[in-house]
């Protein structure tokens with residue numbers, strides 16, 4: 755089983771990169787996992803709606819080009835479906851048990867995710883009603899995948 759995380763932008767904060775490395779190592783016995791970074795568009799000052807939509811579309815098309823056919827795609831979105839950690843663990847395992855060999859999680863950039871991606875995904879997943887920075891979202895997602903695959907009995 756393989757998990758891809760497609761995320762917009764590079765992470766510059768060392769504490770987040772250290773956390774990501776930490777969980778990638780811990781996840782090694784449980785699954786193969788790969789992060790694909792998408793180039794982030796520059797956001798102009800006084801951004802208008804048209805410019806915002808254009809940025810989301812450009813980033814969105816880059817994301818779509820990285821999604822492998824046959825992968826079960828989950829977009830991370832504040833307005834998506836909420837789950838507790840136990841439900842998330844069951845969701846991960848059930849997806850792989852249903853025959854999918856790959857899951858792809860998609861995390862948007864500073865402006866979010868293109869609507870087309872959310873519509874085309876198999877599921878939209880919310881981690882809470884709060885909006886987290888996209889860099890931190892990568893770390894939170896890895897920690898929850900680790901919890902889901904390694905510690906079911908404690909959830």
Ligand SMILES: C[S@@+](CC[C@H](N)C(=O)[O-])C[C@H]1O[C@@H](n2cnc3c(N)ncnc32)[C@H](O)[C@@H]1O
Nearest residue numbers: 830831861862865866867880881882885886888
């Ligand atoms: C800074 S947020 C984007 C905020 C943007 N205003 C929006 O409405 O989507 C960047 C990305 O992090 C992810 N994200 C942030 N908070 C989240 C949450 N509570 N649940 C799921 N994903 C979240 C989403 O993929 C989002 O596109």
